[in-house]
Amino acid sequence: MKEIHTVFDYIHWRGDLSFAQDPFNEVDSVVLSMICFLDFETIVPASGEHGYVTLIDAMAKLPRKYEGEHRLGAILPEDILNMAHAAAEAPRYRDTKLFAFENTIDEEKEMQFAALTFRLSDDTLFVAYRGTDDTIVGWKEDFNMTFMNCIPAQERAAAYLNQIAGQHTGLIRTGGHSKGGNLAIWAAVHSNAAVRSRILRAYSNDGPGFTREMLESDAYLSIRDRCITFVPQSSLVGMLMEHDENYQIIYSAKNGLMQHDPYSWAVDRNHYEYLDSRSAFGEHSDAAIRMWLDSMTYEERRALIDDLFEVLESTGAKTLTELSQTKGIIKSVRKTLAEYEKPRRKRISRLLARFVAAQVETVAPETELMEKLEKLEKIDLKSLPSLLERDEK
Numbered sequence: 001m002k003e004i005h006t007v008f009d010y011i012h013w014r015g016d017l018s019f020a021q022d023p024f025n026e027v028d029s030v031v032l033s034m035i036c037f038l039d040f041e042t043i044v045p046a047s048g049e050h051g052y053v054t055l056i057d058a059m060a061k062l063p064r065k066y067e068g069e070h071r072l073g074a075i076l077p078e079d080i081l082n083m084a085h086a087a088a089e090a091p092r093y094r095d096t097k098l099f100a101f102e103n104t105i106d107e108e109k110e111m112q113f114a115a116l117t118f119r120l121s122d123d124t125l126f127v128a129y130r131g132t133d134d135t136i137v138g139w140k141e142d143f144n145m146t147f148m149n150c151i152p153a154q155e156r157a158a159a160y161l162n163q164i165a166g167q168h169t170g171l172i173r174t175g176g177h178s179k180g181g182n183l184a185i186w187a188a189v190h191s192n193a194a195v196r197s198r199i200l201r202a203y204s205n206d207g208p209g210f211t212r213e214m215l216e217s218d219a220y221l222s223i224r225d226r227c228i229t230f231v232p233q234s235s236l237v238g239m240l241m242e243h244d245e246n247y248q249i250i251y252s253a254k255n256g257l258m259q260h261d262p263y264s265w266a267v268d269r270n271h272y273e274y275l276d277s278r279s280a281f282g283e284h285s286d287a288a289i290r291m292w293l294d295s296m297t298y299e300e301r302r303a304l305i306d307d308l309f310e311v312l313e314s315t316g317a318k319t320l321t322e323l324s325q326t327k328g329i330i331k332s333v334r335k336t337l338a339e340y341e342k343p344r345r346k347r348i349s350r351l352l353a354r355f356v357a358a359q360v361e362t363v364a365p366e367t368e369l370m371e372k373l374e375k376l377e378k379i380d381l382k383s384l385p386s387l388l389e390r391d392e393k
Contacts, residue, residue, distance in 0.1 A: 004253050058088070100163075113157065115204070129183035129187070146241070155189040303347065
């Protein structure tokens with residue numbers, strides 16, 4: 001594995017340069033997008049409130065390291081906190097004004113939404129959207145994208161942007177990581193026409209794509225050249241759904257799904273290290289997932305997602321952290337699956353079998369898939385907890 005420079009090096013190298021000396025760039029978008037993952041409740045004025053707090057003052061109220069528990073959740077890198085403190089101490093960012101913090105979890109609507117606005121020293125606004133957090137409802141909302149034209153977080157993202165633009169002057173950039181990148185582009189496209197005219201850039205940092213209908217809409221086409229998507233060479237998350245071919249491939253020092261971590265992306269001065277093509281693994285994974293989704297109707301996708309998340313919710317956990325710490329999780333899953341009638345279990349196993357078949361098909365199209373699929377579809381999901389129980393012990 002080759003040695004690379006990361007966003008931390010970028011802050012060290014160029015953190016003493018103002019935006020007047022070195023204009024805003026794509027690496028800055030990741031710095032601010034990741035800061036949005038931090039909990040600024042009671043620290044930054046909420047959406048609709050007056051006032052602001054500077055980044056250096058906001059970070060003074062957050063610990064420099066978390067002890068004893070995963071304060072950011074089971075999967076979010078704690079480097080977010082380290083990077084935010086480094087940014088707060090850098091002249092480039094420290095006097096940036098933070099306001100309009102919003103964090104909403106609505107289980108009834110199946111919505112997870114968070115946003116934060118920055119006023120930079122060049123007098124522009126950066127509207128940052130948080131990606132998927134630790135909540136199970138947030139993950140379910142992500143999967144809901146596969147059968148819904150508009151998820152609640154997307155609708156709220158556009159309303160938030162219109163609200164910010166209506167209350168504050170200046171040119172605007174939007175951005176986010178993961179689902180936050182999807183929300184950033186969605187909001188820019190679905191904002192009022194007057195707001196769209198003020199948008200300089202909309203950054204999606206390995207965020208999932210959209211429906212083909214949105215990518216062909218007049219609103220998207222009117223702002224297409226200002227929407228910038230970055231994906232690492234083996235991206236899985238960033239290549240979900242439909243994508244405009246106008247995306248930039250960047251180098252990550254990690255493998256597979258771990259490339260979603262923006263702290264693994266290679267930085268060259270004030271931009272990423274670009275690649276000409278994606279990896280074979282990335283191409284294969286993308287093809288397999290697309291084949292699998294195409295094999296299902298929207299109703300089949302909805303039913304599968306509802307079934308799988310009902311199993312997770314049966315544990316009583318609200319977050320991935322709680323799920324990982326839940327005692328007797330296999331017993332709870334076993335009970336829920338046992339309560340499913342056989343046709344329901346059969347439907348789930350059939351759809352999961354299609355995913356395995358799609359993986360095989362994209363590697364070796366000549367493989368006798370029907371025989372493999374027939375065997376996979378005979379699996380009864382009631383046996384799944386027994387297979388997993390070994391790991392729990």
